[in-house]
Amino acid sequence: MPLLVMKFGGTSVADLDRIKNAAQKVKREVERGYDVIVIVSAMSGKTNELVGWVEKTSPLFDAREYDAVVASGENVTAGLMALTLQEMDVPARSWQGWQVPINTTAAHSSARFVDIPRANIDAKFAEGFKVAVVAGFQGVSPEGRVTTLGRGGSDTTAVAFAAAFAAERCDIYTDVDGIYTTDPRITSKARKLERIAFEEMLELASLGAKVLQTRSVELAMRYKVKLRVLSSFEDTDENSGTLVCDEDDIMESKVVSGVAFSREEAKITLFTIEDRPGVASSIFGPLADAGINVDMIVQNISEKDYDEAHPGAVTDMTFSCPINQVARARKALEDAKTADLINYDELIIDEDVAKVSVVGIGMRSHAGVAARMFKALSQENVNIKVISTSEIKISVLIDRKYMELAVQALHDAFELEKA
């Protein structure tokens, strides 16, 4: 029997009516001849309520108890979904993590899968059950305690089940109807993609297109699980949404698939530091210890002339980080200077920047993408402050006020409105 995994997030199961709506989508696939594993999140708001209680009870909580409390939200949805399916005459039962069992590491609140044995669920399919409703986001540790995978973990549960059960596809039902070339709120020319490669999706996810949890895409890429993102709130068929798949499954890909952006960036520059081996690690070590998510890093030769106070070679170091981490980053750097771990003349922080990126696996085989990008920005008089490139992505930091203009210009320049 072919098998599908279908995942419904918190807004898709927010109340009994929405659970019924989701169940109808499951029933349709059963009628098409599939066995279905449904992965459910907690009803929206429930996980936050539980987390709130835990944090209020114990600011430095025991993560084992946190997990025991917080995982209960998914158990509720799983039972309600099974009941809803039964009411529609679809033979279904719910599964809690320990019942499958979903074996994970003991790293509570950020556990990783160890294995998902198929025997128990397969036995129920063999008995005539058509649907296994599995509580997402949770598992069981080697010690037999409830674990959770960290927030957003239900996507990862879905992909892990699709891999373990060799599912034909893993459908992620959410509150958007697919992956777009860019955010439609920025330009009405944004177009829904029919297909996108795993690598592109990873770049888009980490850049702010928060449709899929990054870890779930990584896992899907490793096990070649076809992921489909589609809407819970629209009528959908087998062609709806966006398929996230191996690049081999994409016939002809454009050079650039999408334009991503991140508004809440800050740029920090240390002027006149020694240019010697180990200086980068002496800067980024303290930042890592302070939990700063450093993103782009650029080192460039200082424009300043050699002077008496700094007899060695000098350089400048620039990096970006989320704007809400600036205060902590400044403190970490100033403390490191006080402790004589690093030395710099000046610390300049620019909190008015945004990051814009073009992403596409086609870049690998096409020259001139960067030039085309810079030209498009230059024609709009957008000044580029920092550039950083990877194999399938080119990112720039620019003044925040030009962000929307830049996204629109790049969307036009790479003709993303055309299929």
Next chain:
Amino acid sequence: MPLLVMKFGGTSVADLDRIKNAAQKVKREVERGYDVIVIVSAMSGKTNELVGWVEKTSPLFDAREYDAVVASGENVTAGLMALTLQEMDVPARSWQGWQVPINTTAAHSSARFVDIPRANIDAKFAEGFKVAVVAGFQGVSPEGRVTTLGRGGSDTTAVAFAAAFAAERCDIYTDVDGIYTTDPRITSKARKLERIAFEEMLELASLGAKVLQTRSVELAMRYKVKLRVLSSFEDTDENSGTLVCDEDDIMESKVVSGVAFSREEAKITLFTIEDRPGVASSIFGPLADAGINVDMIVQNISEKDYDEAHPGAVTDMTFSCPINQVARARKALEDAKTADLINYDELIIDEDVAKVSVVGIGMRSHAGVAARMFKALSQENVNIKVISTSEIKISVLIDRKYMELAVQALHDAFELEKA
């Protein structure tokens, strides 16, 4: 190490402040040198919310899914209680039913204990944990599915753990401060009992003193578990509340320990039925099938004279049942008559009655209790409609409007205000 079981009901853990208050009571017992097993209910209101969702989703629900959903409320409280104790430097962890495991039958929503192996919890006590916080009301079936014991089942969980772990005592913290000779709202002379025998408590519980679930008292009686009922909301010490115990542990008991009552009763009389073997079963069979909780049953010779229409011996049959079951009872009896299963001339229903009972193990060795009771009622001109007696209880049905008067008169007659 001596061990205590402490149980906190829904109102005692209704919010984080109350959980903290309950945790302080647990900490006090740990400081006195006890290992403690804490049994918790769901935060008040939560179980009703979950039950409401299940019933709305599926009126004829699959009890296995009902249990999976509804048991989650206790898991939340167990985790929060463990965290609260940890914050007070008391080494504690939570236990869900399947983790202990609490093995039950597969009779979902009304499961019964099979066994509670001590090994897992004992191992944690040996490691230095002082408190095991166990989710009440739940267990796990032989098939590995979550079960529940039925509403109010957390009391039963507490007693079962006290029996399994040979606890010194099982303390039931609730919203009243003990068991009274009668409801203090009826007479200000009502007095809190220091001790009460299991048998007396069973009669009081089933008669409306809803402090302890009947099954928990039965279980405590069978395993001779000392049960103490005391208030969550007052300062308590080792002499607080009421001890429910074996009658051998009660030095000197009064003839009557308490006056119980039930307001919502109805009396149903079938006039002129055949007086032959099997007639009772032909009446009460259909009532049982209709789910009627028949309570008192009295058969008396009909006052009517022999007549032509009924050549055999005739009798009347009277019984009582909860007032909200009268319509169903009437239908069952009329249907049985139509189907010629029973025959009667007339069906008289009196919906204005109440039941008043005096309860006491001392009755066994004292004559004249009934006479004293009837005299007290007669002095107040309360007419007795039906009488029923057991070894330790005498019950009467009377007009509902005299119920409070009767309770007060009996409380005085048996001098229950005196210790």
